[in-house]
Amino acid sequence: MDGSCKHCLKWMWVACFYFEFMLVSAEFQRFQHPVKADGSLSFLVIGDWGRKGAYNQSQVALQMGKVGEKLGIDFVISTGDNFYEKGLATPYDPHFKHSFTNIYSANSLQKQWCSVLGNHDYRGDVQAQLSPILRKIDSRWLCLRSFLVNTEIAELFFIDTTPFVDEYFRNPKHQKFDWRGVIPSNKYLTRVLKELRCALRESVGKWKIVIGHHPIRSIGHHGQTKELITLLLPILEAYNVDMYINGHDHCLQHLSSITSPLQFFTSGGGSKAWKGDFDYLDGGGDDEIKFYYDGQGFMSVELTPTNAKIAFYDVSGNVLHSFNSNQLYYTYSTEM
Ligand SMILES: *[C@@H]1O[C@H](CO)[C@@H](O)[C@H](O)[C@H]1NC(C)=O
Numbered sequence: 001m002d003g004s005c006k007h008c009l010k011w012m013w014v015a016c017f018y019f020e021f022m023l024v025s026a027e028f029q030r031f032q033h034p035v036k037a038d039g040s041l042s043f044l045v046i047g048d049w050g051r052k053g054a055y056n057q058s059q060v061a062l063q064m065g066k067v068g069e070k071l072g073i074d075f076v077i078s079t080g081d082n083f084y085e086k087g088l089a090t091p092y093d094p095h096f097k098h099s100f101t102n103i104y105s106a107n108s109l110q111k112q113w114c115s116v117l118g119n120h121d122y123r124g125d126v127q128a129q130l131s132p133i134l135r136k137i138d139s140r141w142l143c144l145r146s147f148l149v150n151t152e153i154a155e156l157f158f159i160d161t162t163p164f165v166d167e168y169f170r171n172p173k174h175q176k177f178d179w180r181g182v183i184p185s186n187k188y189l190t191r192v193l194k195e196l197r198c199a200l201r202e203s204v205g206k207w208k209i210v211i212g213h214h215p216i217r218s219i220g221h222h223g224q225t226k227e228l229i230t231l232l233l234p235i236l237e238a239y240n241v242d243m244y245i246n247g248h249d250h251c252l253q254h255l256s257s258i259t260s261p262l263q264f265f266t267s268g269g270g271s272k273a274w275k276g277d278f279d280y281l282d283g284g285g286d287d288e289i290k291f292y293y294d295g296q297g298f299m300s301v302e303l304t305p306t307n308a309k310i311a312f313y314d315v316s317g318n319v320l321h322s323f324n325s326n327q328l329y330y331t332y333s334t335e336m
Helices: 003-009 056-072 093-100 124-129 132-137 166-170 185-202 227-233 232-237
Strands: 013-016 019-024 028-031 041-045 075-078 112-115 139-143 147-150 152-160 209-210 243-246 252-256 264-268 288-293 299-304 307-313 319-324
Touching: 028 243, 041 264, 056 307, 093 132, 124 132, 132 139, 132 319, 185 232, 185 319, 209 299, 227 232, 252 307, 252 319, 264 299, 264 307, 288 307, 288 319
Parallel strands: 028 147, 041 075, 075 112, 112 139, 152 209, 209 243, 243 264
Antiparallel strands: 013 019, 019 028, 041 299, 147 152, 252 264, 252 288, 299 307, 307 319
16 A cells, blocks of 8 residues: 555544534545434535526425425535626625525525535635635535545545636636646645545445536536546545545536446536536546436435435435336436
């Protein structure tokens, strides 16, 4: 074993409000979250949402509240692009209340939210979204660049994927990105990937789930992210990660790796969806496309020691697609 893992162990324990414990390292912070009494865990995933309720954001939120109630969810995950079009301007930006607090107001959604940043968030003041001030305004909010959530049944690894994308640094559209703290990006990415590798190597969770904003595989508008295929995918495969969950493409989709148990899920339908906008020819690699929906909606995950159940819902709460990992090798559903 190389010595590079040593610093992963130097966690510092700090008490935290929702989570039992929080461990701090240079790049990754680590949180502990309890499972339900029966050992299971459930959560919702939403992405690409903050538009002050517009483009059906409020309708999606309403259905999330209902499904959250039914499943008794433990937390919510946001796959990024939390606030359109340009993230938050300051930690006191009213956009936060208008697009988050006031929208996801259902009882069942009053749980911890674990969020990564999307490229649109990088176009505002990134420090504002990461700021503890937001947690004082709404204690549900937790957005960090890269972090881990440990539960007895699963480990969730949140990765800040925007600095992976070369195009944003070449920036042909002349957009402003807040790169403070992540440049030079090659050094930053090396550090993030090293810590991810260490954390995966040490992981004893039954389920290993990695979350980032950008897709690895996607047949949506943006398609696959070549930097993630090169840098991230080999790590996910080497450490038997069960799922990679992302947003960025404004759709709901499920692809299944043909070379490993890895499942790719996109939950990017939190508000404005790109109807009719997809590319069947590219984006899936050789992997199997199991489901694609170019409208609004969200996703649920229910974990038990023997099964991971994933479901996608539309703006009216209809289940569009569901998947049980314990049926992976014999009953593929055939939506597409
Ligand atoms: C809201 O959802 C309905 C049902 O899917 C859809 O017909 C309508 O176009 C959506 N509205 C917007 C503004 O996206």
